[in-house]
Amino acid sequence: MKGERTRQSILDRAVDVASLEGLEGLTIGRLADELKMSKSGLFAHFGSKEDLQIATIEAAAQRYISEIFTPVLQQPRGYPRLVAICDSWLSYMRRGVFPGGCFFAAASFEFDSRPGLVRDLVRRMMDDWIGALERSIRMAQEEGHLGAEVDPSQLAFELNALFFGANFDFYLRNDTNAIEKAEKAVRARLEGLRIEPKRARKMKKTA
Amino acid sequence: MKGERTRQSILDRAVDVASLEGLEGLTIGRLADELKMSKSGLFAHFGSKEDLQIATIEAAAQRYISEIFTPVLQQPRGYPRLVAICDSWLSYMRRGVFPGGCFFAAASFEFDSRPGLVRDLVRRMMDDWIGALERSIRMAQEEGHLGAEVDPSQLAFELNALFFGANFDFYLRNDTNAIEKAEKAVRARLEGLRIEPKRARKMKKTA
DNA sequence: ACATAAAACGAACGGTCGTGCTATTCTCTC
DNA sequence: GAGAGAATAGCACGACCGTTCGTTTTATGT
Numbered sequence: 001m002k003g004e005r006t007r008q009s010i011l012d013r014a015v016d017v018a019s020l021e022g023l024e025g026l027t028i029g030r031l032a033d034e035l036k037m038s039k040s041g042l043f044a045h046f047g048s049k050e051d052l053q054i055a056t057i058e059a060a061a062q063r064y065i066s067e068i069f070t071p072v073l074q075q076p077r078g079y080p081r082l083v084a085i086c087d088s089w090l091s092y093m094r095r096g097v098f099p100g101g102c103f104f105a106a107a108s109f110e111f112d113s114r115p116g117l118v119r120d121l122v123r124r125m126m127d128d129w130i131g132a133l134e135r136s137i138r139m140a141q142e143e144g145h146l147g148a149e150v151d152p153s154q155l156a157f158e159l160n161a162l163f164f165g166a167n168f169d170f171y172l173r174n175d176t177n178a179i180e181k182a183e184k185a186v187r188a189r190l191e192g193l194r195i196e197p198k199r200a201r202k203m204k205k206t207a
Numbered sequence: 208m209k210g211e212r213t214r215q216s217i218l219d220r221a222v223d224v225a226s227l228e229g230l231e232g233l234t235i236g237r238l239a240d241e242l243k244m245s246k247s248g249l250f251a252h253f254g255s256k257e258d259l260q261i262a263t264i265e266a267a268a269q270r271y272i273s274e275i276f277t278p279v280l281q282q283p284r285g286y287p288r289l290v291a292i293c294d295s296w297l298s299y300m301r302r303g304v305f306p307g308g309c310f311f312a313a314a315s316f317e318f319d320s321r322p323g324l325v326r327d328l329v330r331r332m333m334d335d336w337i338g339a340l341e342r343s344i345r346m347a348q349e350e351g352h353l354g355a356e357v358d359p360s361q362l363a364f365e366l367n368a369l370f371f372g373a374n375f376d377f378y379l380r381n382d383t384n385a386i387e388k389a390e391k392a393v394r395a396r397l398e399g400l401r402i403e404p405k406r407a408r409k410m411k412k413t414a
Numbered sequence: 415a416c417a418t419a420a421a422a423c424g425a426a427c428g429g430t431c432g433t434g435c436t437a438t439t440c441t442c443t444c
Numbered sequence: 445g446a447g448a449g450a451a452t453a454g455c456a457c458g459a460c461c462g463t464t465c466g467t468t469t470t471a472t473g474t
Contacts, residue, residue: 002471003421020320025231028462040464041422049462100320109316112378113227113307123379130380157388161372168371169364171319172330173337181364209441210451235432247433248452256432421470430461440451 007045010035011059014052018060020100022110023053023118053118060103061125067097069132078143079194082136086186089163090179093170101171104129105164130156150193162186214252217242218266221259225267227307229317230260230325260325267310268332274304276339285350286401289343293393296370297386300377308378311336312371337363357400369393 013035018026028049032042046052072084093102100106108126111119133156140146162182169178220242225233235256239249253259279291300309307313315333318326340363347353369389376385 001420006421022229022231022317024229027460029460038423039462040424043463044421047463101316106316106319108375108379109308109313110229112313112375119379126375126379154388154391157372157376157385158369158392161368161375161389161392162365164371164375165364165368168315168319168333168368172315172326172333178364181361182368184361185365185368208450213451234430236430245453247435247454250433251452254433416474417472418474419470419472421468423466423468425465425467427464428462431459432457434455434457436454438451438453440449442447442449444445444447 003045006037007055008059010042010045011055014056015060015063015103016099018053018056018100019098019103019106023056023107024110026053026056028052050117054121057107057118057121057125060098060107063097064092064104064129067092067095078140079145079190082140082145083187083190085133085136086159086190087183090166090183090186093163093166094179102163102167105167130160133159145195145197146193147195155189155193158189159186162189210252213244214262215266217249217252218262221263222267222270222310223306225260225263225307226305226310226313230263230314231317233260233263235259257324261328264314264325264328264332267305267314270304271299271311271336274299274302285347286352286397289347289352290397292340292343293366293397294390297373297390297393300370300373301386309370309374312374337367340366352402353400354402362396362400365396366393369396 010031014026014031017031017034028043029039032039035042046055068085068088072081072088075081075084104122104125107122111122134152137146137150137152137155141148141150141152162185166178166182169175169181175181217238221233221238224238224241235250236246239246242249253262275292275295279288279295282288282291311329311332314329318329337360341359344353344357344359344362348355348357348359369392373385373389376382376388382388
């Protein structure tokens with residue numbers, strides 16, 4: 001099917017444009033021009049602007065997952081994998097996977113008070129992301145690498161905040177040390193909570 | 208002058224709308240309808256959309272400053288004032304000073320990769336804000352409340368990130384504990400760096 | 415190679431955008 | 445309270461928005 005290939009190339013570009021101009025700033029005419037196709041030809045792949053936005057978010061999520069999670073799945077469960085996820089996020093920022101900064105940070109702030117299907121999806125995606133962070137924190141607890149008193153939801157909140165902070169400092173303020181600052185804060189926070197390997201006890205229990 | 212009063216009422220509304228729909232989503236026609244005046248009558252106060260956006264940002268900054276900074280200036284310099292600023296920010300979030308969440312968090316992520324006068328102004332505003340945070344951290348060092356090894360730019364980065372994180376968690380994820388999470392993280396971070404007044408040491412337990 | 419279905423196009427629609435211009439209405443000052 | 449000047453309204457323009465529809469091109473299966 002040729003259609004599927006075209007659709008994918010549209011979405012690839014749409015993701016980049018949306019990371020730069022926002023999901024609402026993404027327009028069908030402009031996208032069509034950039035891809036040298038007609039507005040109506042492009043439009044036919046989606047049926048509405050909202051559907052295009054939704055498909056764009058889904059495409060961005062695929063990129064996000066494959067850039068951040070796929071590489072760390074081979075890391076050993078627990079603390080090492082948690083650190084790997086954080087490093088992976090910061091590397092994803094450094095590599096400029098989306099030209100306008102983290103797609104989901106931008107979409108989160110763009111749609112945080114705009115009811116509709118798009119907002120609902122953005123929220124679901126971010127719930128998944130925070131949920132994944134929490135899960136990896138819990139795994140580290142189960143492996144005995146983090147104390148049981150650590151609140152996964154609290155720690156996930158803090159780590160995510162530092163990531164968004166890095167995006168802000170890097171893309172708006174053009175602080176070349178933005179990512180190092182986030183890295184430093186993340187490392188200090190995690191190491192402060194870590195149970196040192198020598199004295200680490202294995203406490204494999206399902207919560 | 209009547210014009211000045213009208214202009215102010217336009218900007219009051221513009222700030223609210225922009226916090227909800229973004230500075231780009233703010234349109235002259237819609238704003239005129241809401242204020243029951245003509246597009247051209249409203250437009251005449253500014254001369255261009257970009258000027259309206261810039262005036263809106265300046266109006267939002269006034270609100271920001273009067274809601275966050277003015278109340279804390281009577282706090283004693285140093286650690287108490289630094290804590291007061293943080294508390295004040297979180298209270299500002301809790302009170303819903305802008306209906307769509309922190310105006311500047313939204314504007315920061317909307318314009319972080321959109322060259323132009325608007326972006327330049329948003330950036331200057333955020334530089335000022337971070338600068339103010341850094342200054343209050345340095346004051347606390349000068350007063351001997353924080354160790355000299357603390358890097359003001361690093362700490363300001365972290366505090367700001369936690370504030371933005373609260374905005375994200377509260378407005379997109381509707382987490383009613385968002386602000387408490389940020390508060391907890393901020394308090395823990397600051398207390399960890401604090402040099403306890405010699406005579407006033409007391410045991411504190413944190414849940 | 416041909417029939418058929420999929421994909422892309424071109425033109426047009428009603429709306430809204432930002433922005434001019436001119437005319438009218440209101441508000442201050444004397 | 446009248447005249448001057450500021451403030452607002454009315455209307456039109458061109459550009460672009462998302463969307464529809466009928467046509468033409470291109471790809472696919474036999």
